[in-house]
Amino acid sequence: MSGSAELNRSRTVDWALMLYVVLAYAFVFAPIAASFVFSFNSDRFPSIPLGEFSLDWYRAVATDPLVWDGARNTLFVGLIVGIVSTALGFGAAYTDYRYKFAGKQVYLALALLPPTIPVIILGLAMLAYLSRINLSGNALSVIISHVVVCAPFAMAIIRLRLSQMDPALEPAAWNLGASEWMAMRHVIVPFCAPAIFGALFITMAVSFDEFAVAWFVSGLNETLPVKVLGFLQGQVSPRINAIGTFVFILSMTLVILAQLLLSGRGAKPADKE
């Protein structure tokens, strides 16, 4: 893409633009970096100059049974949400890839719209609806709502992978005598495997960080982000930094795994399986 005739360029403008990009990234990463730094800082009211290095906040978090409950809930919910969303998203992606039918637009809208509805409205709607059918206030209600939000991400990721597949591949398998199910198992699924795992990790990471809908529907089974919201409402506490850093490392591990799967070996059209 670069390397086209570079007419009309000026060094000053280029440098100014580069500086601007650096500043933009500084703005984006300042809160993330600060949260990391201050999680190791002893002060009760974090600011500069830094206090001493300390693991107090991690200790405070680690000895708080409520945080452990929250972490357990988050992991449990995230794992199930990841699996269910990926399964549903795969089905929808394959449907879009393979079939044409009346009402497909509506189907795709349902498959992709939920993340564009403000979480606060979704949270209220979920709370009212789920408590009406007696499903509110437990981990299941969080799982149900998170799948609604996460499945579209899974669908988008897997659909992208399917669009990289040679459309003749599946019919070729049929012509060679494979049933639709066999073609699915031996052609489609192996081809999509990196995207499937990528979607699994991404949807888990999305669920790990979602707090608004979970806040509305979780009742007493709070997830970790809901707990953080509680800390934020209560007195300002650097514990948030400790939890944030911990969850950040967890999420990033998942994202990097997903990234490796999606871009590494998997990106090559011919997969040996």
Place this chain on the structure above:
Amino acid sequence: MRRPITLYGLTFSLPLLIWQVLFFVFPLLFLVALSFWTVKNFVMQPDFDPVNWTTIYGRAVFWQAYGTTLTLAAAAAVLTSALAFPASYAIAFKLSDTARRWAVFLMVIPFFTSYLVRIYSWQIFLSDNGIINVILGGIGLGPFQMLNTVGATMIGYLTLAFPLVVLLQLFSLVFIDRTLIEAAHNMRCGRLRTVFEVVIPSARTGLVIAALFCFILAFGDFVSPVYLGGGEPTTLSILITDTTKSGQQWPRAAVIALTMIGTLMVVAFAAVKFAYKGKSK
């Protein structure tokens, strides 16, 4: 391809459809029904009474919050788009392919960090004894009150939407036909003029969609207005959480939520229409 409805096809297409109808469409429809229910002695009763609509729409507080939210979200959309554009432009046109991939990767990271944690972190920067005031104090300025201001709310919206807006803008910018830009340059069109008369119009769809997403995010966000803006002025999202969490007045919250959805639909429709104006068909 093949048309007949088979068990095989349904196995893949139905689960998501059923899930989204049961747990996405129904809850939103239920919200409509709920808005006509009544609350007596803290107990909700199925009803068909427009009282919630008249109560909410009859309140000056609601219309104030509505105006505030609309203004803040529109300002966030414009501000974020304007601040993001030079960055997206530079990433799209001035970086090598490798550097661009890294830039995109870095911009994705914020999506997987907790928004709440980042907002808390901004409190550390903006509070009266926070990092920025200490630095300013070092050169004899301030302290300024930055937390609990509209400016702080804006920083929160930027935190929420900036990475997404950059990525969406970038996505439309990299697909611009480079020969168009070269042609403009060959015809002695200046840099800035090229940007405004060639680049921005070519990327209009993506730029408008990016601004729309920023609007949607800011419109529904309750974290920044509360924890950075100090809850003043009240936004619709604050109104919803207050009404739901403290008052047992879910039907009234439903009215607010439905009004928000209606507004978002109008804005989204107008934005999409503008984004694709004069394209295809």
